[in-house]
Amino acid sequence: MSELDAALTVFAQEAEELLTDMEDALLSLETKPDDSETINSLFRAMHTIKGSSGLFGFSAVVGFTHEAESVLDKVRNGERSIDAELISVLLDSKDHTAKLIEHCLTQQEAPIPASLAAESERLIRQLTGRQTTDLQQSDDSVQLEIEGGGEISVDDNWLISLEFQKDAFRNGMDPLSFIRYLRTLGEIKQILTMAPELPAGDDMDPENCYLHFKIAFQSDANKQTIEAVFDFASDDCDIKILPPNSKFEEYVNLLNAQDDNHVKRLGDMLVQVGALTQNDVDHALQSQQAIVESENQGPSKPLGEILVERHVVQQPLVDQALKKQEQTKQKLASEANYIRVDATKLGHLINLVGELVISSAAMNLIVERHGLSDAGDVAASMNALVSSIRDTALELRMVQIGETFSRFKRVVRDVSKELNKDIELYISGGETELDKTVVEKINDPLTHLIRNALDHGIESPAQRLAVGKPAQGTVQLNAYHESGHIVIQIADDGAGLNSEKILDKALANGLVKPDHDLSQQDIHNLIFAAGLSTKDQATNLSGRGVGMDVVKKNIEALRGSVEIDSIEGEGTTISIRLPLTLAIIDGFMVGTGQDRYIIPLSMVDECIEMNANECEIDEIQHYINLRGQVLPYLRLGDYFHNQIADTHRKRESVVVVKSGQTKAGFVVDELHGEHQTVIKPLGKVFERLNGITGATVLGDGNVALILDVQGLIQAAIKNKSRPAPFLTSQRIQ
Amino acid sequence: MSNLIRRETSHVVAVQEQVGQYLTFLVGTESFAVSILDVKEIIEIANVTRVPLTPDYIHGVINLRGSVVPVIDLSARLSRHCSEVSKRSCIVLVAVETGEGSQLIGMLVDEVREILEIPPANIQPAPDFGTDIRTDFIQAMARVDDVFIILLAISRVLSLDELSLLSDLAQSQEHLVAASD
Incomplete structure (x- = not known):
């Protein structure tokens, strides 16, 4: 990639970000x-895009963004x-710029x-067309207070003050020339001659x-020329x-236009825009130095103040320059x-960290196997480090979901206009973080679900009013x-x-x-x-279900799940x-048995002994009485491999897992404890x-499988609700 | 099918001067062969983790230098009995093209024999009948010392679409049994 290409990539990225910001800003306006x-x-x-486009010579972009x-x-x-x-x-202009x-x-x-x-032309016309009617000439241009120049009319004139020294004539200077x-x-325009130090008489x-x-x-000359x-x-x-007032705005504009890639000194900034000459600054600096020397210590007077005192520059301009300086500093910071x-x-780093996690697990195993107690301490502290490296590395890829959410403002706005519906989007939990790779993949399913909500969920304003709802529909996006x-x-x-329509379709x-x-759920x-998702049927079904299987599939591919909660007439929530x-x-x-499985620790609630007194076990119905709660359970070995039950099982344990509000128990032979798990894809097969x-x-180099807790909980619940489950009957045979 | 052969052999021709090299191996007592160009690696059978709720022909997954690779029981895939893992059992690793790049898949075979050079003249199209193997699994028949060896069509035998589909079917069958029970 050449340097120019690299610069273009940065430009494209920057422009995209700016345009996204712009859209957000417009929508919030x-x-x-x-x-x-x-x-x-x-x-x-717009200004930044114009500037950067200019750098690359994209005149079309410059022309448009300028307007x-x-x-x-x-x-x-x-x-x-x-x-x-x-x-x-x-908004159209933003799209067009893109x-x-x-x-x-x-x-x-x-x-x-x-x-x-x-x-471009159409938009420019739209942008500027109303100017004549709306434009109010700003008459109240900035009024400047000019100190010391009181006797002289300063309207739009340079104010030059010449204080000749006494030796001027002797040195051959003629003020008149x-x-x-x-x-x-x-x-x-006007000249005022003063002789304040003229002594009397002799x-x-x-x-x-x-x-x-x-x-x-x-x-029209600039300051440097006049000074020359x-x-x-x-x-002598x-x-x-002192520049004229009209120049002031020019200077301010120039100041604002200064590129802010590095912090400049106040004097340099003012010299660069032409409000000061290098001489002015040098003199001011000298007097600043003189003040410091004469007063020996204490904070020196700011340069800006000295410049204003010396009447070489107006106070507002100095303020402006200082503001600009501050902005630049902040921006750079x-x-x-x-x-x-x-x-x-970053992906490579995370892969490496994954390998590091596996190797450190291997080392722990060896330390344990050989009973190296002194190495054990080192291994333990290294383990702690590895897990914090792991956490930090993963955090690097965490991004807030807010950006993804705010994109939907536009979708909601456009679609609701198109459908003639009045719909407001409320966003909360935008600061919730998740892995960037997940964010990228969630966009399409989310768009689909939101479009569905807008198109088929929310009724038309007339229908809404008829059933006593406010005309404005709301869609909420929430994350936690x-x-x-x-x-x-x-x-x-x-x-x-x-439900009836869905059921009819499903029966058909x-x-x-x-x-x-079937329950309502x-x-x-x-x-x-x-x-239920083919187009033909979907239209009969008011469109619901188009591609919903794809949404579900995409989410499940991310090891996620999707739940739907709907009350007829009141709305739908999809989680x-x-x-x-x-x-x-x-x-x-x-x-x-000899199989080992990993359960995501975050989903493990507790571990209990299978035969403990506090819980009753129903072998036929497949549930446990856990402190008064009904807990469906699943014997993992049986479920997975249809093993014929071992009559004298060893001590078994129940791992209580939860997903959202639902809980279930997995019956296992052994608990191996916590394990840092690097997820490897199983592949297409x-x-x-x-x-x-x-x-x-x-x-130890073996492969262990990671359980889909959500799916297994569903299986456990089904197991419980069916009086004679397959696996039980097999065992009886 | 004949197109396929021509392309395959012409590919080999370019590299091997009209003589294709084939890896032969035993599944049960039968000899099969695959083009050496498909084979990435042959490894001894190591610790295989079985994967639950999969059909018989999915032998399990192995750790191949840090990545998890599925292993297909070739005997079961060719509609025979499951392989008994013996000292001679090997895993032949082949790369299978998917939509998003290639994926390594292991084939569990009972014994790896040798690498044979088979001239194109000795390769004949698959017969339409007479074998108990699905005809689309057979790429061609090769005559070696008056014995016919089946050249397997790897892309069909290890078709990812089919493998993943069948594991789906196996599950739904199980559930059907469960429901009827």
Whole structure:
């Protein structure tokens, strides 16, 4: 990758982020149109994209963003109010900018196609068209208070103050000639001659120069040029040049436009925009130094203050420059807190940490086997380090889900407009973190579920009013952590699922037998069945179920699960439960026979002895009375391998696992304890396997399988509810 | 099918001057062969972890230098009895193409024999009948010293789609039994 390509990648990334921010900002403006910080961020987004596009010569992008920027600038200055219409146009502009950038990035050489150009023009017209009506000329331009120049009218003039020293004449200086020369650069509007130090009578030395001049000077020349006029006199004359007010705004703009890649000194910033000359700064610094020396110690006066005192620059400009300096500092500070890292490097690091975890497990095993007690301490402390390295490495990949959530604001806005529905999206729990690889894969299922909620869940405003609901429908996106998992909920207050219709369809499809004993929940879950998702049937079913099997499959591929909870007429809540990471987990190792399995530790509630007195075991019904609670259980060995029951089992244990609100017990022969588990994919062959989600390599080099707790709990519950389960009957045979 | 052979052999031709090399092995008492180009590695049988709720032909998974690799019991896959693991049992590792790159799969065989060079002239298309193996598993028949050896079509025998589908079926069958019980 050449340097330019690398720079382009950064540009593309940056532009994408900025545009995403811009979208967020626009959407939040819909509710809070007066938030000046948001408007500023909009302006900055367009401004930065314009600037960076300029660097790469993407003139189409520059041209378009420039228009958007100027409109936003007006909004920022309060010259134009922001309303729903403007926000819509700006949202379109944002999309259009993204298209333009994409075009520039992919086909750098090709000219902008006519369709894009036409769209640009249309949007620019929309953006600027209303300007004439809405625009209020800002008459109240910044009024500046000029100290010391009171006697001279300062309207838009340079203010030059010349204080000649007494030796000026002796050194061959003629003030008049300088003033004459000055006139070649512009027009002297007014000149004030002062002689404040002129002594009375005989004390006056005619060879001394007592004259001070204040000149109001009109010129287009810049400060450096004007100062150059007095270059020769600079030793014998104290020259102060104060820029005119009109220049002030120019300076401020220049200041704002200064690139903020590194913090500059105040003087340098002002010199760079032309408000000061290097001489001004040098003199000010000298006097600052002098003050420090004369007062011996104590904090020196800030340079800005000295400059203002010396009347070479206006106070507001100094303030502005200081503000800018502060902003730059902050920006750099916040940039320094983040490092962009290639995701593949991070992935590689996490793989290595995984191998480290496995090797350290192997070492522990050897230490234990050989009874090396002194090595044991070292191994234990290394183990602690390895597990904290593991946690830190995994944390690196954790991102907040908020960004993914806020993308749906746009989806909700667009879709609800399209459907003529009034729908508000509420987001909570955006700060919940999960693995980036999971975030990427959850986007599509989420989009699907939200579209479903908007399209089929929420009724039209008329229908809503008819059943006594507010016309505005709400969709809530919520996320929170629960026992090593993240739960994402999509809740709507729409019509809910119509169980009868679903059941009718399922019966017609042969998915359910007529003599079913399905609970309400089972019927709702039918919408995830593949058979109910073909288009034809789905339209009859008000569309619900299109691709829901795909949603479920995608989520299950992430070792997650999806639950549906719906009350007819009141709404539907869909909860997605996902593991926080796909790489390494804390596991709990158990054994049945010679097989060993890993249960995610976060899902283990407690371990009890199978034959303990406090629980009653029902061998036929397959449940345990656990302190008054009914706990369905599953003999893992039997369930997995149909082993014929061993009449004299060893002491068995029950591992009580929970997933959400449901609990179940797994009966196992041995408890091996905690185990840092590096999840290895089982590959395509086993992708449809129930009960197992992955595998891991143990310290001794063997493979252990990771249990799908959620799926097994369901199996255990089914086992309990059926009076004569398959496995029991086998054992009886 | 004949297309397949031509492509396969022409591939070999380029490398081996018209003579293909084939790895022969025993499943039960029968000899089979696969193109040496498909074989990545042959390893001794190590600790295999069995995977529950899978059909017989899934022998289990092994740890191959840190990654988990499935092992197929070739005997069961070819509709014979499950292999008895003996001292001579080996795992032949082959790479199978998937949509997202290739995946290693192990084949449990009863004994690895030798590598044979078989000229294309001795390779004949599979017969339509006369074998008890699914015809699409047979890529061709090779005549070696007047004995026919079946050249296996690895992409069919170890078809990932089919393997994962069948494990699905096996489960639903089990559940059907459970329901009817």
